[in-house]
Amino acid sequence: MCGIKHTKEAPYLMIGILFVGAFVAFLNNSLLNVALPSIMVDLGVDNYSTVQWLATGYMLVSGVLIPASAFLLTRFTNRSYILQR
Numbered sequence: 602m603c604g605i606k607h608t609k610e611a612p613y614l615m616i617g618i619l620f621v622g623a624f625v626a627f628l629n630n631s632l633l634n635v636a637l638p639s640i641m642v643d644l645g646v647d648n649y650s651t652v653q654w655l656a657t658g659y660m661l662v663s664g665v666l667i668p669a670s671a672f673l674l675t676r677f678t679n680r681s682y683i684l685q686r
Contacts (some may be wrong), residue, residue: 622672628659633656633659633660634656637649637652637656640652640656641656
């Protein structure tokens, strides 16, 4: 069966990893929210809602790219990429 081992144990390690990932995502959003005034000064933006949309766009892009990169890493290996060249 493709070398997959099925157990009836609860996946405590996976649950722990998910909790840590959720905490890091929450911390990232909180830190970005605190940094909005500095971002406004650095980018020279006067409108607060524009910077909020920028932060929302950042979170949306990272929310799409993280699963997409995980899929691409499992789908394509370095070896297959090197052999095609």
